[in-house]
Amino acid sequence: MPTTLPLRPTDSEARALARALIGAARHAALGVIHPDTGAPFVSRIAFGCIDGVPLTLISDLALHARAMGRNPAVSVLIGEPGPKGDPLTHPRLTLQATARHIARASAEHAQKRGLWLEKHPKATLYIDFADFTFVELVPTSAMLNGGFGKAFALTPADLIDPA
Amino acid sequence: MPTTLPLRPTDSEARALARALIGAARHAALGVIHPDTGAPFVSRIAFGCIDGVPLTLISDLALHARAMGRNPAVSVLIGEPGPKGDPLTHPRLTLQATARHIARASAEHAQKRGLWLEKHPKATLYIDFADFTFVELVPTSAMLNGGFGKAFALTPADLIDPA
Numbered sequence: 001m002p003t004t005l006p007l008r009p010t011d012s013e014a015r016a017l018a019r020a021l022i023g024a025a026r027h028a029a030l031g032v033i034h035p036d037t038g039a040p041f042v043s044r045i046a047f048g049c050i051d052g053v054p055l056t057l058i059s060d061l062a063l064h065a066r067a068m069g070r071n072p073a074v075s076v077l078i079g080e081p082g083p084k085g086d087p088l089t090h091p092r093l094t095l096q097a098t099a100r101h102i103a104r105a106s107a108e109h110a111q112k113r114g115l116w117l118e119k120h121p122k123a124t125l126y127i128d129f130a131d132f133t134f135v136e137l138v139p140t141s142a143m144l145n146g147g148f149g150k151a152f153a154l155t156p157a158d159l160i161d162p163a
Numbered sequence: 164m165p166t167t168l169p170l171r172p173t174d175s176e177a178r179a180l181a182r183a184l185i186g187a188a189r190h191a192a193l194g195v196i197h198p199d200t201g202a203p204f205v206s207r208i209a210f211g212c213i214d215g216v217p218l219t220l221i222s223d224l225a226l227h228a229r230a231m232g233r234n235p236a237v238s239v240l241i242g243e244p245g246p247k248g249d250p251l252t253h254p255r256l257t258l259q260a261t262a263r264h265i266a267r268a269s270a271e272h273a274q275k276r277g278l279w280l281e282k283h284p285k286a287t288l289y290i291d292f293a294d295f296t297f298v299e300l301v302p303t304s305a306m307l308n309g310g311f312g313k314a315f316a317l318t319p320a321d322l323i324d325p326a
Binding site: 006029032042063123 | 169190192193194195200201204206207209224237238239243244248249250251257283285286288289306308
């Protein structure tokens, strides 16, 4: 009996599925290391992919913000199951990533702000609150699960559309 | 400016919402410590609450199984946003928990198996595969987020219906 899940060789279909999941996601589950206990801590975040890099907009007051300030190694699960069928047959993608804060008083923040609002218009309600900051989630690797027995290990290059 | 999110005092409404989220969830995002890197790793799991204890059914071949064997400290995010509105206004619950494997050749496994299939009939397809095992996710604490500015720190007792 194998002791780890067998991986399939990465093909163009797997890359296309991963890119579609990243492109469609508006929210995600973020895993961080809890700054007080060292245990994993998972919370919901807003999610978008801007200029080819996964991005979130978070409050500095939230536990996950403090956690990423302490330890930038994070994991991001995207790809929501629909309301029907076994949720485990729906494709999903786990990114392993490094969090990078973007200073609010920067040209980069202003540029991300405009693009973010195009995709997340409801964020106008809070995007200019003093505690809200963009954090890039720069992928270091990814695991695609396209359903039972369809697992792929992906590289950061696999996630970026060459077009 | 406060440096952490202000928490509201736990009330009966918060307890009821947390219990409703746990009772309704059929899948969840599981955060573990990656056994090779020490980083967080988030994946989708099947989820159910049986005999008042959160439970999952996982393959021993999956990375999260190996991770929990090494380090049983986990985090579980439940509560799916609907397709409409800002996903961050939808309530969700983060459990901090300890993973406890249930031996396949045990009366406990047989009992969980029957109750699991009542709630997850599609699991009949794989529940008896030799690598599938139940793992209890025993809560140690929880964080309820009922929407912007509505955060509560809950105890394990808050999550259990006294009825």
